[in-house]
Amino acid sequence: xxxxxxxALDIIITNVVAVFRTRCHLNLRTIALEGVNVIYKPEYGKxxxxxxxxxxxxxxGKIICTGATSEEEAKQxxxxxxxxxxxxxxxxxxxxxxxxxxxxxxxxxxAIRLIDFTKNNRPIxxxxxxxxPAATYRIKTLKATVQVFxxxxxxxxxxxxxxxxxxxxxxxxxxxxxxxxxxx
Amino acid sequence: xxxxxxLAEPANMASTSRGDVLALPKVRCxxxxxxxxxxxxxxxxxxxxxxxxxxxxxVIDVGSEWRTFTNEKATKDPSRVGDAQNPLLNGGDLTTxxxxxxxxxxxxxxxxxKYQNRRTMSSSDRAMLNAFKEITTMADRINLPRNIIxxxxxxxxxxxxxxxxxxxxxxxxxxxxxxxxCRQEGVPRTFKEICAVSRIxxxxxxxxxxxxxxxxxxxxxxxxxxxxMSRFCSNLGLPKQVQMAATxxxxxxxxxxxxxxxxxxxxxxxxxxxxxxxxxxKKTQKxxxxxAGVADVTIRQxxxxxxxxxxxxxxxxxxxxxxxxxxxxx
Numbered sequence: 001x002x003x004x005x006x007x008a009l010d011i012i013i014t015n016v017v018a019v020f021r022t023r024c025h026l027n028l029r030t031i032a033l034e035g036v037n038v039i040y041k042p043e044y045g046k047x048x049x050x051x052x053x054x055x056x057x058x059x060x061g062k063i064i065c066t067g068a069t070s071e072e073e074a075k076q077x078x079x080x081x082x083x084x085x086x087x088x089x090x091x092x093x094x095x096x097x098x099x100x101x102x103x104x105x106x107x108x109x110x111a112i113r114l115i116d117f118t119k120n121n122r123p124i125x126x127x128x129x130x131x132x133p134a135a136t137y138r139i140k141t142l143k144a145t146v147q148v149f150x151x152x153x154x155x156x157x158x159x160x161x162x163x164x165x166x167x168x169x170x171x172x173x174x175x176x177x178x179x180x181x182x183x184x
Numbered sequence: 185x186x187x188x189x190x191l192a193e194p195a196n197m198a199s200t201s202r203g204d205v206l207a208l209p210k211v212r213c214x215x216x217x218x219x220x221x222x223x224x225x226x227x228x229x230x231x232x233x234x235x236x237x238x239x240x241x242x243v244i245d246v247g248s249e250w251r252t253f254t255n256e257k258a259t260k261d262p263s264r265v266g267d268a269q270n271p272l273l274n275g276g277d278l279t280t281x282x283x284x285x286x287x288x289x290x291x292x293x294x295x296x297x298k299y300q301n302r303r304t305m306s307s308s309d310r311a312m313l314n315a316f317k318e319i320t321t322m323a324d325r326i327n328l329p330r331n332i333i334x335x336x337x338x339x340x341x342x343x344x345x346x347x348x349x350x351x352x353x354x355x356x357x358x359x360x361x362x363x364x365x366c367r368q369e370g371v372p373r374t375f376k377e378i379c380a381v382s383r384i385x386x387x388x389x390x391x392x393x394x395x396x397x398x399x400x401x402x403x404x405x406x407x408x409x410x411x412x413m414s415r416f417c418s419n420l421g422l423p424k425q426v427q428m429a430a431t432x433x434x435x436x437x438x439x440x441x442x443x444x445x446x447x448x449x450x451x452x453x454x455x456x457x458x459x460x461x462x463x464x465x466k467k468t469q470k471x472x473x474x475x476a477g478v479a480d481v482t483i484r485q486x487x488x489x490x491x492x493x494x495x496x497x498x499x500x501x502x503x504x505x506x507x508x509x510x511x512x513x514x
Contacts, residue, residue, distance in 0.1 A: 129407065130447055
């Protein structure tokens, strides 16, 4: 069967979320007033960086970076951000950088019968058409979640890029059984 | 305290009539020592089934003290034991409450009632009792039968004891339990219908629903279009013919997969629209959308998908008031 590893499947990583800590308390008002591209909300502040990294900054020094397209870029963007904060005068140390979530999309060359797919994978897959048009398949061992749409597109979220790739491989054979032209 | 002991015995003797192997009858028939005595609790006798000898006598009667007729609005209920216990759901609560006094002697000099402590009767289950009341109120609004309410109560009890959803509002959990119970009984209600009788938003009910399924490690069957047909059609006042036609259309549409990715409710609504437009009883999209809880643009979208194959979708023995090619095209 042609269900071997990603023969023609492009897994496109759309978002990488990472957290890191500066080991110092940050004054959000200063950042809001003196920084570029800052939106300040009373609970927490937000910063935008040119190559598309959005960071949510807490005054405790915890920062969440979203919007990167790869792990490397996430790290670079976070460093750039830390540099900017340093320039504003805070004693910033780049500590505990960790990628928390990776979101990828993938498209199958075939459409999928969601009802059959859900029936075959009963406790692991869940499909609530009223709530969301996709079937959600959670892989516990990998801690990854795959959302399967009836058009054949998938969105995969997982803790790192490797897990995402493994998840796609894992789920491919299951989807292959329930494709549209075959089990009509 | 004194009353506990005689109450225990009838329960013990009652269990023998159920064939409980462990509880041996305290008395035996002299002629048939092996026979299990049948208890006639109304008369207070233990009777041997073989020879009919009345062996036990003066057994405490566990039946009710007075016969109550529901049509009599007697202000005084002469029963001295209160309502039947609900052992499945409560913790077996046997506390006695002292109600507010009625005579003049129950008030002290300042006008306050003398005995005030009416609270703290079952503090551990108070939230649960509250939730049961809420469940009954909600179910009453959409006329759900007793078995669904009981199932909901059971689910709520299981979730409550597990404490994994403790932070969530009890009403949200109750609404989600109601939704699950309807599903499990084979008569699903849409989230929007549950929303209509509850103060919780659809989003929150959906979240609690997923959490409960995870907590109780159960799953539910998928909804189909046919589950809702009878309710929607009768709310719209459509005749049985149209309802059957709509059911057929919806089922066929899903089989032929003309509507991938559409919620079954939307497909059902579009099918009802098509069937009603082809019959004498034409309903507008707005009316159907109102009943089903779908937007009329959604019906329009789904209708556009099934319209091209309209001729195949109708049941073979359907009487057309408006022929297939004259169906409205939106």
